[in-house]
Every structure is written in C-alpha cells, then in structure tokens.
Amino acid sequence: MIHFEGELLEDQNAKLDLDNRSFNYGDGLFETIRVINGKIMFWEDHYFRLMASMRILRMEIPMNFSPEYLEEQILQLIEANGLSQKPVKVKINVYRKPGGLYRPTTREVGYAIRTYELENPFYILNEEDYEVELFKDHYLTSGLLSTLKSTNKTLNILASIFAEENAYQNCLLVNENKSIVEAINGNLFVVKGNKIKTSPLSDGCLNGITRKQLIGIIQKTEEFTFEEASISPFELQKADELFITNVISGIQPITKYRKKKFENKVAKQLLAKLNTTARLG
Known part of the structure; x- marks a missing residue:
C-alpha cells in the first residue's frame, strides 16, 4: 500500500x-x-x-x-x-x-x-571493490537549486549510465568550475592524514542529511580536523581515503580511482559513530 x-x-x-x-x-x-x-x-x-x-x-x-x-x-x-x-x-x-x-x-x-x-537495521560497511571515475560529459551547476532533492535528476541518470557502460560502481560529478562536487547518489568526503574534507553547499552539492550528521560527528572528535572547501581533481589521487555518504547506505568507501587504491580505516571508525548517533537520535 x-x-x-x-x-x-x-x-x-x-x-x-x-x-x-x-x-x-x-x-x-x-x-x-x-x-x-x-x-x-x-x-x-x-x-x-x-x-x-x-x-x-x-x-x-x-x-x-x-x-x-x-x-x-x-x-x-x-x-x-x-x-x-x-x-x-x-x-x-x-x-x-x-x-x-x-x-x-x-x-x-x-x-x-x-x-x-531494507536488509539491515543499521549501517553495514560494504568492503567490496568500489571503483569510481569522473563524469565530465555534463557539469553540475553550482548554486542553491543543485542542493535540493528535486525530481530533475537528468545529470545523475546520465552519469549512472556512463558508470554502467564503463564498469564503474559510481561516478563523481563536477561543477562548471571543475571542482569535484559529489557522487551520483551521495556526498563525497576526502581523507588526508587527520584532515577530512567535503564540498561546500555553494559548489552545488546535495544538502545531505548524512553529510550533516557526519560533519557534526567529525567536529566533535579530537583526532580529526574538518574542512568544508572546494575539492580539486588533483586531490583525489593524493588522498588516503575517499567515501560517499547517503541516508540509506550510510558510508560507502571508494576502493579505487584511476590507478590509486584507498584504505577504509577512517570510514569504519566513522560508520560506528554514525550508527551510535542513529540509535540515540
């Protein structure tokens, strides 16, 4: 019903x-x-x-x-x-x-x-291979409208088809300024050392609920520093970890981008904290 x-x-x-x-x-x-x-x-x-x-x-x-x-x-x-x-x-x-x-x-x-x-009551980390590539056929426009969950998702659809045709598990979307904004189905976080970074809403990324929760979790920890700033494509291959967040899967680690392979230690740690927040929230 x-x-x-x-x-x-x-x-x-x-x-x-x-x-x-x-x-x-x-x-x-x-x-x-x-x-x-x-x-x-x-x-x-x-x-x-x-x-x-x-x-x-x-x-x-x-x-x-x-x-x-x-x-x-x-x-x-x-x-x-x-x-x-x-x-x-x-x-x-x-x-x-x-x-x-x-x-x-x-x-x-x-x-x-x-x-x-759904299968699982709480978030389970998917540790299977998860390779991504940039989708550059069309750009995501920065600004307020791109932050909404509107029913106009042509760009996401085309990026999904591109990923399927090229055997990628996901694609990263780029705005008109050539900044990395987000994945097809969630927000992107970049980990380098003890710094965790995600795109600002002004770049056009979705105003994600899990994004908001995770930012709050990171800001409360003493071991990580958080930055909300534009992400350059060059930063991806220098990162220690990349992961995607959304409200259904929680945190999805990226295992490979081009020739670079990534670990998922921080993703595991944050996922445990996200599950705790969900139980208490």
Missing part, C-alpha cells in the same frame, strides 16, 4: 495524472528516509529540509504538514505494509498540482509516500 494524497491506497489504485508537473517539468521534490523498528532516523532534519526546499521552489505548504502529521502518516503506512518491526526505506514525493506550462497556475501541492523493506 501507499499513502497517496493523504489516503491509504493499494498500489494499483494510485493513479498519477498525466498532467502531473513533476512528470512534465521536474516540478517536484523527494525525500528518502530510513526507519528502524518504527523509529524515523533523523526525522527533524528530513522534515526541515523538505519544508525549506518547498519554500525555495515557491510551493504552498499545506497547513496540516506538521512534523507530527507527516510522521503519523509514515508510521501508519509502515504498519499497513506489515513493516513495523523491519528496517524500511521511505520515499516521500511532493509535487506542484497540475495547471499551466512552465508558469504554474497554482502553488498547491500533492504528495505520495511509499515504503521498501
């Missing part, structure tokens, strides 16, 4: 209008959330990111879109799908209602919530 426009429906009964603006113009947002045994991980961060993104896109936020209301709908759907004692991925889609061409005739929104069962 899914939550569609505030109602619990069987999947086959949820009909998407062909005039849907997310379908036609990418006029929509999505939020991907991890839920463990009925507890939404980092819910406050997810909620406020979604609300901020809706404001940036000039969407009208419904009066009932409180954190309590949306949390109740998520948990109700999880229970209806028999997943209350399971690890679950939840996807919320929000889209402007039909009307108009590029210029919409309304700012009201519709929404849908779906659930997918």
Whole structure:
C-alpha cells in the first residue's frame, strides 16, 4: 500500500495524472528516509529540509504538514505494509498540482509516500571493490537549486549510465568550475592524514542529511580536523581515503580511482559513530 494524497491506497489504485508537473517539468521534490523498528532516523532534519526546499521552489505548504502529521502518516503506512518491526526505506514525493506550462497556475501541492523493506537495521560497511571515475560529459551547476532533492535528476541518470557502460560502481560529478562536487547518489568526503574534507553547499552539492550528521560527528572528535572547501581533481589521487555518504547506505568507501587504491580505516571508525548517533537520535 501507499499513502497517496493523504489516503491509504493499494498500489494499483494510485493513479498519477498525466498532467502531473513533476512528470512534465521536474516540478517536484523527494525525500528518502530510513526507519528502524518504527523509529524515523533523523526525522527533524528530513522534515526541515523538505519544508525549506518547498519554500525555495515557491510551493504552498499545506497547513496540516506538521512534523507530527507527516510522521503519523509514515508510521501508519509502515504498519499497513506489515513493516513495523523491519528496517524500511521511505520515499516521500511532493509535487506542484497540475495547471499551466512552465508558469504554474497554482502553488498547491500533492504528495505520495511509499515504503521498501531494507536488509539491515543499521549501517553495514560494504568492503567490496568500489571503483569510481569522473563524469565530465555534463557539469553540475553550482548554486542553491543543485542542493535540493528535486525530481530533475537528468545529470545523475546520465552519469549512472556512463558508470554502467564503463564498469564503474559510481561516478563523481563536477561543477562548471571543475571542482569535484559529489557522487551520483551521495556526498563525497576526502581523507588526508587527520584532515577530512567535503564540498561546500555553494559548489552545488546535495544538502545531505548524512553529510550533516557526519560533519557534526567529525567536529566533535579530537583526532580529526574538518574542512568544508572546494575539492580539486588533483586531490583525489593524493588522498588516503575517499567515501560517499547517503541516508540509506550510510558510508560507502571508494576502493579505487584511476590507478590509486584507498584504505577504509577512517570510514569504519566513522560508520560506528554514525550508527551510535542513529540509535540515540
């Protein structure tokens, strides 16, 4: 079952209008959330990111879109799908209602919530080979809009196809200034000695929830220093570690970039702290 426009429906009964603006113009947002045994991980961060993104896109936020209301709908759907004692991925889609061409005739929104069962309740480090390459056919534009989880992900799709065609596990996206911004499906962190670095939001990287949590974790440790600054392609081969973060997989170590192979000691250490934060959060 899914939550569609505030109602619990069987999947086959949820009909998407062909005039849907997310379908036609990418006029929509999505939020991907991890839920463990009925507890939404980092819910406050997810909620406020979604609300901020809706404001940036000039969407009208419904009066009932409180954190309590949306949390109740998520948990109700999880229970209806028999997943209350399971690890679950939840996807919320929000889209402007039909009307108009590029210029919409309304700012009201519709929404849908779906659930997918996950294998593991907490983050497990994937230590299999994970090779990446730069995707340079098209650039990610720096600026505020690129930080949103919008439904316009053409660049990510093309980069995914490029990775598949060339037997890479992922690609790193580059902005118009030739800075490394992020991976296809998450934020990039670079480790060199005791310094950990990630791209700033101003470079166009996703305002990731796990990114935010991990920055907080790193800043509380005494053994690492943290820097939020543009990443040059030349820094990648000089790094000790590279890893990708997102809310579903947690931390994914990169094992190879071109001729350089990487370890994953820091990734392991931070993943343990991330799991602890998720349990307590």
